Amino acid sequence: MMSLVYRNILVISDNSHLCREFENLISELELEKLNWVFSISPFSNLSEFKAKLKNEVSIRNLKEHSTVVEICKDFDLVFSIHCKQIFPKLMVKNIKCINVHPGYNPINRGWYPQVFAIVNELPIGATIHEIDEELDHGEIIDRKFVKKSITDTSLSLYSKVISMEIQLLKKNLLNILQNDYKTLSPDNKEGNLFLKKDFNELCKIDLSRNYQAKDFINLLRALTHGEYSNAYFVNPGNNRKVFVTIRLEEEE
Numbered sequence: 213m214m215s216l217v218y219r220n221i222l223v224i225s226d227n228s229h230l231c232r233e234f235e236n237l238i239s240e241l242e243l244e245k246l247n248w249v250f251s252i253s254p255f256s257n258l259s260e261f262k263a264k265l266k267n268e269v270s271i272r273n274l275k276e277h278s279t280v281v282e283i284c285k286d287f288d289l290v291f292s293i294h295c296k297q298i299f300p301k302l303m304v305k306n307i308k309c310i311n312v313h314p315g316y317n318p319i320n321r322g323w324y325p326q327v328f329a330i331v332n333e334l335p336i337g338a339t340i341h342e343i344d345e346e347l348d349h350g351e352i353i354d355r356k357f358v359k360k361s362i363t364d365t366s367l368s369l370y371s372k373v374i375s376m377e378i379q380l381l382k383k384n385l386l387n388i389l390q391n392d393y394k395t396l397s398p399d400n401k402e403g404n405l406f407l408k409k410d411f412n413e414l415c416k417i418d419l420s421r422n423y424q425a426k427d428f429i430n431l432l433r434a435l436t437h438g439e440y441s442n443a444y445f446v447n448p449g450n451n452r453k454v455f456v457t458i459r460l461e462e463e464e
């Protein structure tokens with residue numbers, strides 16, 4: 213007989229696709245009997261989440277002290293499924309908080325990990341870890357690399373990482389709910405940390421800068437992500453941004 217330690221569980225997310233996958237996993241593992249509550253950040257699109265999820269969704273602003281106090285009172289476990297709000301100290305000190313991160317900690321801490329993995333030629337994967345007061349930094353519950361190929365763009369690599377996050381959740385969710393797992397603390401806990409401002413900086417292409425061909429192709433691969441307008445240079449004729457993407461095709 214499975215003995216679940218946690219029963220009142222808050223899931224905070226700003227990624228509706230992954231959140232839906234998480235709901236599916238709850239059904240697959242027949243865990244609906246637990247008290248699952250789904251929330252998003254104030255800046256996410258509530259109607260998008262309402263349309264996608266089976267569960268009810270509400271907004272929780274972690275900058276509001278009263279909200280955090282209420283969470284600490286009402287829940288004994290919190291999952292961040294790509295939640296873009298920083299978890300306040302009060303919360304991480306009082307409740308078990310778990311993060312699902314689209315990077316291999318501590319190599320790929322921070323924002324848009326696959327972008328920086330391509331630019332800096334770093335390995336990449338996914339991680340489930342306990343949340344501490346620093347970003348993507350807590351004790352590691354599980355992590356796994358994905359294969360990065362020279363033809364990957366940000367989007368194709370991101371898809372592999374998302375699949376790995378789902379696989380890791382499938383493998384670890386029951387153990388987490390039973391509080392039955394061993395954590396790992398790497399020697400160099402700091403690793404690499406990249407932020408949104410680093411991404412914004414990468415996007416500006418200086419037309420007078422010299423690059424090695426490999427580095428320039430890597431930069432464009434890293435900034436090519438479906439319909440997003442990321443990399444750009446400024447048209448000297450009219451000062452308007454010109455957005456650039458790359459298409460890679462390996463011969464048969």
Ligand code: 0FX
Pocket residue numbers: 226227293294295296297312313314322323324325326366370435436437440441442
């Ligand atoms: O939810 P998420 O996949 O993840 C982000 C951070 O990367 C992650 O480290 C953090 N733990 C989580 C809370 O938030 O982000 P997203 O859905 O906003 O973007 C997904 C990918 O789309 C991103 O990795 C790169 C790409 N993208 C996104 C935006 C908004 C772009 O290439 N350009 C953009 O302007």
